[in-house]
Amino acid sequence: MNAVITGGTKGIGRAIADKLATEGYNLVLCSRSEADLAATKQALLTLNPSISVATAPVDMSQKAEVLTFGDFCLSAYDRIDVLINNAGTFIPGELCAEADGALESMIETNLYSAYHLTRKLVPNMVAHQSGYIINMASIASFMAYPNGGSYSISKFALRGFSKVLRAELMDKGIKVTTVMPGATWSHSWAGMKDQLPESRLMQATDIADTIWSVLNLSASAVMEEVVLRPQLGDL
């Protein structure tokens, strides 16, 4: 099985890469840092020397780079079984106070990235009449919260994209899942480590284990939407 994970070097994406590598998936990963990609590839091949890992430095906010990355994925493997649209960015703020350009920046990184890469890879899945597309949305995809600002708009939009895709692909053998995590320890939360107990947030491995469940339902079932929260609720 072959999986593409955007933003596979840190946080949730990296935990998914670790899980799929352990389970024997060949991978294609991207992020903006070549050094992180090289280190991640090395670590994944140490976890499981029998898989192959292809990496490409890509800024997923840039349409031209996303399209080139799509070609790279298709040249790496004849068949793409799993696409995980995970790369995303969170710039906190309020709509009327956030910096000019915050909406555009997060729409480009959190929505257009998934839209353009999915359109590039779906024909390959349709040809095989199978595949999984997993979109990493957020609890910000269905609720407003303090300082969610344009991040929330971008994640509502990503959920909308995911719902439309689900409807369009259900008769083509392709499963589409929207994953909506609450607060999860990752690079973005690093500054809070000394203020909150480890147990207050979810672990990235919780999301990765959920993805594994999504990939292991019977052929006749799809997990359309998944909401995950810390046991003690939102922060």
Ligand SMILES: NC(=O)c1ccc[n+]([C@@H]2O[C@H](COP(=O)([O-])OP(=O)(O)OC[C@H]3O[C@@H](n4cnc5c(N)ncnc54)[C@H](OP(=O)(O)O)[C@@H]3O)[C@@H](O)[C@H]2O)c1
């Ligand atoms: N952590 C949470 O609490 C939480 C909750 C709900 C949803 N999410 C969503 O889960 C996803 C992963 O979040 P995370 O917390 O794991 O983030 P993270 O630790 O900051 O990791 C983000 C990953 O995406 C890559 N990335 C970011 N911007 C990119 C770009 N423009 N082009 C290519 N790669 C890019 C990063 O690598 P580079 O920086 O090197 O490019 C990194 O590999 C995001 O979509 C986020 O919105 C997170």
